[in-house]
Amino acid sequence: MDSSVAENRFRDLFDCHQRTLMAYFMRRIPSETDALDATEDVFLVAWRRLDKVPEGDAALPWLYGVARNVLANHRRGNARLSRLRIRIAAEPVYPPRGPASEAVLSIQEEHLIAALMTLREKDREVLLLTYWEQLSHEDIGRILGCSTETVHVRRNRAVKRLGNAFRQTGQVRGESRLRAEIERSRNVE
Secondary structure, three states: OOHHHHHHHHHHHHHHHHHHHHHHHHOOOOOHHHHHHHHHHHHHHHHHOHHHOOOHHHHHHHHHHHHHHHHHHHHHHHHHHHHHHHHHHHOOOOOOOOHHHHHHHHHHHHHHHHHHHHOOHHHHHHHHHHHHOOOOHHHHHHHHOOOHHHHHHHHHHHHHHHHHHHHHOOOOOOHHHHHHHHHHHHHHO
16 A cells, blocks of 8 residues: 555545544543553554454454454453552561661672672572562463473572672672572561
């Protein structure tokens, strides 16, 4: 399709159906801004798939089909946002640290981050998922696409490699100390 023909067709489609779709979303989405964004999303799909949009009266039902998908995506996004807000609200609040403890912890965290950065991406990821995200080996296995046993082996090897990285910098840490430091730095974020 010629670009000027496509632009004219899209402009006609927009002018003819924009208010109808905006009203569709206004009846379903409480925020006018979100309804406007959803309407724009429908027309973005229409622009990208202009060759698939039927001609004449069949265009509006096609746009309504796209609108239903956009609405479903909007609702899923809101549900994810609600779950995230609940998780964040459930996180413990830690009292602010004093200047002296801040300085010590900052130095320790710098050593930890420096040591983590020397590890391979796979080792770093399994450590962060285990200690930072506090996921089970089963969940990590699903994320990484491997068995629980493989995660256990990778975690043990990664802890050893992290310990070696600390020894190279003059720092010595056992697993329990590494775990405590990773978890503490997680709670700072």
